[in-house]
Amino acid sequence: GQQLNQSPQSMFIQEGEDVSMNCTSSSIFNTWLWYKQDPGEGPVLLIALYKAGELTSNGRLTAQFGITRKDSFLNISASIPSDVGIYFCAGPTQGAQKLVFGQGTRLTINP
């Protein structure tokens, strides 16, 4: 089935640093979604991408839909303590009946 691979699996950074993470697949996706999960909570949608090459921002977050439609990237600029959490990429399977998720990138920030 369609699978999503995220890297890195975890990141340890200093407050104020920029963060980059990506998500790749062997299959083409027509939509890429980025979610964040805070401890003890459910995932929350951050950014949705619908067109190859699309670049979309949400505050300090910027995500890009890869040209090949097999990858997506998420950048966080000037990280702050509340950015801590697990970031998931997700995409609808063929037929769009369900979302598959990457295994997540866990972000830890040292103050």
Added chain:
Amino acid sequence: DTAVSQTPKYLVTQMGNDKSIKCEQNLGHDTMYWYKQDSKKFLKIMFSYNNKELIINETVPNRFSPKSPDKAHLNLHINSLELGDSAVYFCASSQNDRSNYGYTFGSGTRLTVV
């Protein structure tokens, strides 16, 4: 004003027991889902219902039985609980059965089987 609410938040029970998790959404969405998040945080779909009809039933043991009395509710009943059922279970909803616009998730039910 919680959009997708699950109860209980925590559930600790013994092996062999039967338990239920309830989910309600007030977003007017047509489709609801159950996802399981394992200890490595991997999210995997279990079931989806669209307007009370079962749409997706992944390879989940028969001990798991979802029930949707109306499109705003999707409950999960688990029989004969096993240690391996320990996980966080998330309910989610979407406007329709096309997943392109993403889901709204509840805050999860952490199930611990001892």
